[in-house]
Amino acid sequence: MEGLIMDYPLTTTTILEYGNSAFKHKKIISHLPNGNRHEYTFGQLYKRCKQLANVLTNKLGITKGDMVGTFAWNHHQHVELYYGIPGIGAICHTINIRLSSQQTEFIINHSEDKVIFVDASLVPLLEKIADKLETVEQYIIMNAPENFSTSLFNIFHYEDLLERQLEEFEWPTLNENDACGMCYTSGTTGLPKGVLYTHRSTYLHALTISTPNAANYDSSDIVLLIVPQFHVMAWGYPYLCLISGSNMVLPSSNLQPEAIISILKEEKITKANGVPTIWMGVYEALKKNPPKPKLALKEYLVGGSALPASLIKGMEDDFGIRGVQAWGMTETSPLGTVSRLQSHHRDLSPEEKIKIRAKQGIEFPGIEMRVIGNDGSVADRDGKTMGELQVKGAWVIKSYFKTNNRDNFTDDGWFRTGDVSTVDSDGYMHITDRTKDLIKSGGEWISSVALESALMSHPKVKEAAVIAIPDEKWAERPLAIIVMRVRDEMVSDEDFKEFLSRDFANYQIPDRYVFVEQVPRTSVGKFDKKEIRRLYAKGEL
Amino acid sequence: MEGLIMDYPLTTTTILEYGNSAFKHKKIISHLPNGNRHEYTFGQLYKRCKQLANVLTNKLGITKGDMVGTFAWNHHQHVELYYGIPGIGAICHTINIRLSSQQTEFIINHSEDKVIFVDASLVPLLEKIADKLETVEQYIIMNAPENFSTSLFNIFHYEDLLERQLEEFEWPTLNENDACGMCYTSGTTGLPKGVLYTHRSTYLHALTISTPNAANYDSSDIVLLIVPQFHVMAWGYPYLCLISGSNMVLPSSNLQPEAIISILKEEKITKANGVPTIWMGVYEALKKNPPKPKLALKEYLVGGSALPASLIKGMEDDFGIRGVQAWGMTETSPLGTVSRLQSHHRDLSPEEKIKIRAKQGIEFPGIEMRVIGNDGSVADRDGKTMGELQVKGAWVIKSYFKTNNRDNFTDDGWFRTGDVSTVDSDGYMHITDRTKDLIKSGGEWISSVALESALMSHPKVKEAAVIAIPDEKWAERPLAIIVMRVRDEMVSDEDFKEFLSRDFANYQIPDRYVFVEQVPRTSVGKFDKKEIRRLYAKGEL
Incomplete structure (x- = not known):
């Protein structure tokens, strides 16, 4: 028997509307590549997303299901694209700016991007391949300096387009299983492969990551989004922060340790994310110039590769800042597990505690995991038996975009991560290797x-x-x-x-x-x- | 274009499986009506739910869509029913034990319960109306004393049934829009009306309530569930605690202030819920006998009626325990809003802070609210303009069970709460009255x-x-x-x-x-x- 509850699709627009209603006064702060600091509120974001929606539909001819590329740093305009593009039913395809020309060309042609929103400072990377791009009709330039010029054809400037549009727009009703975003794997082996996220998966991932056992974000947090917006939707943080009412700080291209530390100080950042390399650099720099007063930063969440126990210990002993290990992949939206201590770990020695925190941890609700040993059966949860980690869940892919990769899935519907892991009796997963490595x-x-x-x-x-x-x-x-x-x-x-x-x-x-x-x-x-x-x-x- | 993410239904079984995988060692503690203390783990709950599923299907002939009643206090067996019944696709109908005989009879006949699971101490209430119950085929008695006898026909004892069953059971695949639970409104006007929750609404409500801006539960919490399991699914807490990995403490019928305080002390409860009346009683009792050492209780979440500012202040000033006001209805699963201070309230005076905390607060993500003024348009968010509160969202009813109540819904699909409210410029909703009052x-x-x-x-x-x-x-x-x-x-x-x-x-x-x-x-x-x-x-x- 069907229950009698309203049909209420979980979409990125639901999140945007929520941020505007519950946390209108919360802030989005960008440290732009030119050194300027830009600040506005969720309420202003909301209005500009509606202007952007008008640009996309009225000016650029984008319709439902169209692919729209972004090629940009972390900043407020990029956040507007994260909401405005899926808001009209199109797909926000974030293109990794760090790939080779050949890979970038492949990705843009493969995804069939109709329009690309590009930061002026990144335009030279696209100029090199523009004549090989088969589907791109227009380029929209963001953050251009006064003397900007380019060999790209059909260009518009982002701010020019927005300022001519109304702040009113009627969002279309979307199916929560429609695609809202796409990201290609970084392709350490073979060609990059496209992962097509749904509105539902994006919503559920962001909501779940906000919970106390996960990233634990609330309306008192000021969050620095170091993970690039061109990489796995910035781990969903631009969505997460509107759900949790956290102020969001975007560092654009300023990712040198000194630049990050300066933002941590100036903006009184309480939480941040990033890959271990970034945090190793920040740690070394903090050691050289210990901050006075103490940083407001309480916690940094790390994924992408293993958080070294030595870094956990150093940051905590020297500066009182907690490192939290998470695990995920482009194919898992990306976050799948996190390692936090629980009450029954209270009496362990500091070394034993760090050993647990350096594991990849327990799965989030909405994700299931299992380890398949050499004999093809589910491995014992003994912390020793290794095998391939397989996952399924509400934000795990069922196939790649326009690619038949059945090898990546088991016959009973699990995604094969290619990671070799153990799970201990407490349920903590630990990656011991990539199968290939x-x-x-x-x-x-x-x-x-x-x-x-x-x-x-x-x-x-x-x-x-x-x-x-x-x-x-x-x-x-x-x-x-x-x-x-x-x-x-x-x-x-x-x-x-x-x-x-x-x-x-x-x-x-x-x-x-x-x-x-x-x-x-x-x-x-x-x-x-x-x-x-x-x-x-x-x-x- | 559809995204390429796995189809992963959000069900109560998803929650049960998650609790067993991620928090197998976490505890469920019952203080039974006979004074005994019962303790087991999520892992044991899991096995017993599978035994219960075998009982329901093999022994009692319950199939998908069947209505199964519960008439019981808060305890571990009742939690098993919350998972076991929906796990096989049947509907867990929690019957309010505090209604009149006439209302109880109406509800059981109207819902067409096939079986009722009843606490031995509550059997006399059913004996009085048993000959008028048209659909009930069997009664399953829980917590019976040795000398138990009853005039009810076709009875089994719960523990006898369970102990003969295997701990293996293959859960059926469910549609997340299937009904999982039902609760009737308490009917202060007219006949009680049935609200039929879905698996999806139950999952999303519980997950959302766990977030830091809401109830803020993590795996270090020990939660006392004072809200009865026969009342709006105990506000979803039996689901919430498995998602958040919080130990769950169930007080059965021991709801006198002294009994509650004794459990707060003994179990080192960190968080709890309940209606204001309960907490007023606890406060008075604490004033008479101030606890030494200080209670571990950090926070109590209140709904059902307004949390008086005087109680917020008294509990906090005298005992350092924070009261958090929430709002909801049977029709909204129940939680819809919560009032917590935000960072921009930091510099307000204590009186101004309590005024905000005594409001019903901001909506949860997944819920939308609006106030419709006398002129039929959406009222300004000025904290003054009153009107009827209307809500919609992922856990709000679209109609009552077997009842045509179009008056309760607007033409554009919002639920009319019957509450009169204002919303201020920060988005905080404040109920000023019931329309009727x-x-x-x-x-x-x-x-x-x-x-x-x-x-x-x-x-x-x-x-x-x-x-x-x-x-x-x-x-x-x-x-x-x-x-x-x-x-x-x-x-x-x-x-x-x-x-x-x-x-x-x-x-x-x-x-x-x-x-x-x-x-x-x-x-x-x-x-x-x-x-x-x-x-x-x-x-x-």
């Missing part, structure tokens, strides 16, 4: 992530990446790539081996250690294992 | 709720109810019914008038004050205005 030595598996994490806890080591290199006797052996904290300082291979022997069996410990000045990274700040392998995998140092 | 004197409206609230802030007054009485000259005049804090103490009419003259115009101030020992209340603890009018409305004292 596991090292098989003499028939035994070795986790590259566990080795990296241990090496990065060495006081003299800043970063460490571990890959497999071919070995005649053992098939594969681990090789460690090391960035030292102090340049030219050295640790002998023997010292590393002894250091690792506390936690690893002999056969798991790398025989060789290469010192480099930096580890190659992908466009989203992860270790670029493909590139590292290309440079070192032959074992030639 | 407004007093019209000499053509001007007078709010009975505002007068009651002011009278209850008088130091010598414990409770006050205000109704309209007929008046030859003015058509209606307000009459105040007063319960004094100290019996036989008096305040003169003149003193009351002077006290009220600070906040009210002369014409709004009652001319007459009646002193009584208690104000008649409905089954759910609200002032029973119907009964008060019956007793006093002729103006004969």
